[in-house]
Amino acid sequence: MNFRVLSVSAMLVGVVFSGSLQAETLVLYTSQPAQDAQMTVDAFEKANPGTKVEWVRDGTTKLMTKLRAEMAAGVVKPDVLLIADSVTLEQLKKEGILAAYPSAESKAYDPALFDKDGYYHGTKLITTGIAHHANAQQKPASWKDLLKPEYKNQVAMPSPLYSGAALIHLSTITANPDFSWRFYESLKENGASALKGNGSVLTAVASGTSPYGVLADYMAIREKAKGAPIEFVFPAEGVSMVTEPVAIMKDSKQPELARKFVDFVLSEPGQQLVLEQGYLPARNGMKTPEGFPERSQIKLLSFDAAKALENSETDKEGFSKLFN
């Protein structure tokens, strides 16, 4: 009897492993919302018949934890990363686990948006501003509005322990002498709550549990287009920005396919898809999606990538102490 059991289990386990060893399968780790990730993957698979992309979605910071866990166990899964911010990728580049690929497509991009050695390429521009429920009583116009008594216990924001964009936002704000850590301390005093990713903030604002939220632009603008009662504001002081770069892992088992993926995301059709998904494309000469101001109209807060990289661990710690 037990032989039969053993052989059945061996057979089943065999199926599991053969499934994961198929050729021409690209593994993508991304922080895009699930439906966008699926669209991107579908389009790539369609453009490259016979290929298959498996993908995992999670917050950038959490994905990095997963990646490090896998590195420690000696099973590195992803071939390609498509995650929120370049600071995380700069860190990975320094650790030597990325492969350089100077894509020919980068000619159509502002040099500030990709690594000059080709370790990573920005794919879209995602700013973090303020979202509010359509029926909210206040109409916030500046970051500092969130500290007013009218907003007491009404503001939600994403956690940098989860989201890459939130980490960049934290570093942008705290490095800015007009705000500094004092701003976050005041937010805490005013009862702002730190949720998980931007997705949870979107839910909180649109469903009205927190009528105001610190949120990535596309989330609010896109949901509004679907009819959700949410508005997005670019605050007067400016916004922080991430570029959602794409990068190839050095240990990729499908380097050729991985390069094709990078080229695809940066190409004009790839950027057209980004536009259709409701993001601001990073490529020059693309249109802006419905509901966005012109690219040149968006005022950015100053940002020092080197400093952000240097401070990322202490920033996370500081935030965690303040809000957990």
Added chain:
Amino acid sequence: MSHPQLSSLRNPSRHWWVLGLLFIIFLVNVLPSLRLLGEALADIVAGEKSSFWKVLRSSATWQATWHSLYTSVLATLLALVLGAGLAFFIALTNIRGKSFWVFMFMLPMMIPPQVTALSWLQLMGPGSALLQLLGIAPALGSRQPLYSDWGIALLMGIQHAPLVFLSVRTNLLVLPKELVEAARLSGASQYRIMLDMIFPLCKNGILAGAAIAFVSALGNFGIPAMLGIPASYYVLPTLIYQKMADFGPLMLNEVSSLSVIVGAIAMVGVWVQHRFQSKMPLLGMPGKPLAFDLGTSRLGCEVGLGLIITLILVLPVLALVASSLVPAIGVPLRHDNISFSAYAYMLAGQGVTWRAFENSMFLSLSAAFILAFLALPLAYVIVRRPRRLYSFLLMLVDVPYALPGVVLAIACILLFAKPIPIFQITLYGSLGIILFAYLSRFLTVSFKPVHASMLQFDGALEEAAQLCGASMVRRWRDIIFPLLAPAAFAGFLLVFMIAVNELTVSALLWSAGNETLGVLVFNLEDGGETVLASAISVLIVMMIALLMLVLGILGRNLPKGVIPWRS
């Protein structure tokens, strides 16, 4: 059970398969816990600086322990009131449609916790599509009331009330009816009969039920994860999860120590449960069960029951359905904006939704199938060859199910983080590790029905066959297997139903391409895609209800105790 032992079983040459079976049970059920215990012990011995002491000194540990105890005790109290109350009503009175009520009341237990939490979230708060439809949604900026310790306790109480219900009802059904009749003839009032007779007689059932509800609440991950994490309210299982999610395997030592703490608390609960359960009488007097005549208040009672079911089951499910039909979160549902786009997306048959569905199907079907084949010989050995070792084995089989799922997951990570020696296969990061954990966790679910069936199966049949010269294989094929098969199939369906929606274990063990349905719902809600998460949850609830119906129909032809909610 004192069946004469069959001679072939005393023949040592036949023992190889018993040994093989014991070895598999050891591997799957005992080894993970041993590995975890070893890790923690090695750590304690290492002294002051070890992570065990660090965990003991950390205030987060004690806060989470307090939260765990607080919410679990509250949930247990609620489960007691709901479960025992309904058990009295349904088991002791002449209420109509008993099997309908039992079915409706069992459903909340079988719905996975993350789906329960999601549906209640859709029921409350200013964004509830259902409340907006009715025009009674609270004002903007009102906090979601469920994101709190009370919210967690409420949902866990409702989810685990059926466990108390089952335990109390089992006890009530075997009450000696003659005693009650004697008391009534001597002029005792209904009230005195309840207080002086029925309560004391089913005390063990109530206490055992309370213990099992407490252990389940302590190990519940889905509800405190969905309701507690957004409010930074951590219980032990979510603290373990969050530490692993935030810091990865660097935390493995600390997390192992935490797991040992929560495991130890759970084991105390299991011990209490066994203690009271073993005192419960197994068989009652022959004759009809008690049925107090409610008289004219019967209709009132039925309406009351209906209201309770509406409150704890129908409304949350309706809210879930409403949320799955809106075009975007926060939009009120109207007749002209109903959107099936979430369903269309889900059923388009590709992408991560489909893959998670495939993975969960594969995992739960394989686990159910393998476990059915393990349960058959195991039940046979335990019943036919009662030995002290086996009653100990029976407890061991229970352990991975009684332990909080997060603890089992950590144990499996410890066991498989490095490649398996000799075979050089790394299970970590594959579906294999989840399958292993499911085998470990659900063996008892698959075993219990077969065991119950085996206990009622007369050994004389087999002996007669043996006297006529039938070999072991022949006896299995022609007698044992056909007689146990229905129970094994019931166990198969139970395992399948629980495993296909499992979240707690897979939340820590999933990896790229290996998501399960439970993880998918959790991640989608996490990523702000509530509408899609709701649509998937609606299908899950439908699937559960369907499977329970099938089990109920199947149960009509099965011996007592095979389907937990059938008497």
